[in-house]
Amino acid sequence: MELYDLIFYFFAIVTVVSAFMVVTSKNIVHAGFNLLFTFFGVAGIYVLLGADFIAVVQLLVYVGGILILLLFGIMLTNKITSVELRTGTAHIIPAVIGVGIFWGALTAIVAFKTDWVEVNTASTESTTIIGLGNLLLTDYVLIFELLGILLLVALIGAASFARREIEELKD
């Protein structure tokens, strides 16, 4: 499938290049905005994998939520523009070669030499949400309810943690 491959490489390059920019960017705001493209590229790859619901979630939660939170975090920080992010390293070329070979070999063996289980792709449903909903209500009902409690705990924890500074500001 020629077009499929082409689109995949488009999203893959978007993801990898923008991720690289996030790491190397000296300006934290630029890094934050590059993250947008990383999330977006990952969402595209999810679509190509047929995981449409996860792709939408990726956009909704990561782009719409986490990235916004991140940018708020940057804006809340005082004098952020005067902060020089130090990403320089002394031995960048040997590091790239060494890590590249090691990591490349690792990934290659893991990815190509393993008998991955073939997932049932002959699904008749046009969307994955229905299957997901059925699983959440049957096999994974415990997980579903536990997630509710996890979110409650996260909400209480996060709010009590972030609210602290308001208390300080009050007095």
Add this chain to the structure above:
Amino acid sequence: MLTEFGKIFVFLIFAMLFVAISIFIARLIRPTRPTKEKLKIYECGEEAMGTPWIKFNIRFYVVALIFLIFDVEVVLLFPWAITYKDYGIYGFLVGIIFLVVLAIGMAYEWRKGDLEWARPKPNIPDLSKILKKKIAQPETIEPSADN
């Protein structure tokens, strides 16, 4: 597989091309005569003062945090909402328990005042105090009243 998302993808490509091409054509045909006034930051005709990077109110962050958590909740409710009818009262209850747990979280936010956008208390000087001080020590009147 690509059908519906394929359309979105085509839209996406066209949107990007549209922006790129219009900027490119505009650059080709427009005259370039920059002046000092033109190169200034546009701020509704006002003189731009200071840096745009000021510290925002921490309340934005709390609201964003709460938003994020309810965002995840909504995401989890989607699959449930589509399928719960097939499971009768059981499916309904599963979702309701989930919702009740998060409603408690909402109640928590409400009660603790995280949702209120309380303005800082206006600094109105207390007249009676000033008068008392004035009677006691006529010299030291003004700035202490700000507290």
Add this chain to the structure above:
Amino acid sequence: MEMNSLYDSLSLIAPELIISVTLLVIVLFDLIFKNNKKMLPFLSTVGLAVALITQAGNLTDGGFAFSPENTPLFYGMLTIDSFGAFFKILVLAASMLIIYFSSTTDEVNESFDRLGEYYTLIFGMVLGMMFMISASDLILIYLSVELLSLSSYVLAGFSKNKTRNNEAALKYLLFGAFSSGLMLFGISLIYGMVGSTNLTALNNFLQTGSINLFTITISLILVFAGIGYKISSAPFHFWTPDVYEGAPISITAFLSVASKAAGFALLIRFIRVGFVSYVDSEGFWKLSEVFDWQLLLVIIAILTMTLGNFSALWQDNLKRMLAYSSIAHAGYMLLGLAVMSDQGVLAVLVYFFIYAIMNIGAFFIVMLIANRIGSENIDDYDGLGFKAPLLGVSLGIFLVSLTGIPPTAGFIGKLYLFIALVDANMIAVAVIALLNTVVSLYYYIRVLKHMYLVKPSTEPPVIKPSFNNLIFVLILAVPTIIFGIYFTPILDFAKQCVQFFGV
């Protein structure tokens, strides 16, 4: 899901349900009665006690809860068995102690406004641990680890406006997020190979499927990174001293006992359910030959205890010293697991039971003294032994017990560990563990030296703990002595509990 099986599943997880309900009740109670914080510890204790009684009543229950439909036998989200019951009882009992502990800690009570959150998050931790202990599905394992971690990140930074508190929370969060990411990656690799997240399915796969040894090794190391972080074993222990020192002391005690217990239960179940093909007549486990857990665990255990003990030698802050000591103890207990036999697990259970008592006790006395003198520094302990005789003697008992000298309970724990090691012909490892114990003697006794032998430069303050606190200290100190002499009850209880359901 069929109503019948749902009902069975729910009745199997009754203690967890009680904990969840109590969590919600505490949140609501705190919202309705905003200014009545006195009731919160009471409410928490009642919830924990009910759960504890329920759990103790269901000690011999066995079964799989929330089994997916259309799957073979022995598949379940949760495995309920006496092994899990032991750890759950341990966690619940420790939580009850910690609730009382917290209610007397100044560091916690200073943040009056947020006490409701404090107890809510404690229950979040307890719930996470309970599910961790009996989880036999990788998704539930990950979720419960996250529930535990999220609650403990916030609790580690609970005290207001203290830099070291914030530092502890931030470090804990960064390390935790990274290691749980690694664990999730490992889980995804396992799922990719097995096609199921169930541990029993993993076991079946390892016996029949075509396996790439390299990939499975990587994925297991990644999963171990997540669990090793929770039990603070050697290469993943760097957060421990900073977090333990910075967190409120009641949370430190809780993390060092309950959180570690849940991590160990998870590790033991992961190996036992996922990898053991059969158990021979002497109780030794025969593992699938894909991954040498024994070698990994022995190396990590030796590294953990040696690093823990040697780093503890130079610590002047008692909280930090106890943090390193808890790392060292994790190392001893990993050795018990490395034996890979029922005998070894028995030793771990006995050890954990005793470790929980003496460790909470030691932290409690450090807290009482810190409440009074506002410091945990060892130099401030000079001459305290005479000014607070009961506290001094009790701390002495706990520290001697942590070292493992008879006639304290700590000796029994170590004894069973060494017996298990010698039974399995791991003499060299046993000798290293013994040498480590000798090293640990130095820093434990150093505290006692400061309390009794060093002449204080200034007159030490008189510490008079309240009647309740003295009773609490005695509740912990007396068993530490008694179990050192008469330890049959622990042993019987633990023996009864070395039973895994299903495999």
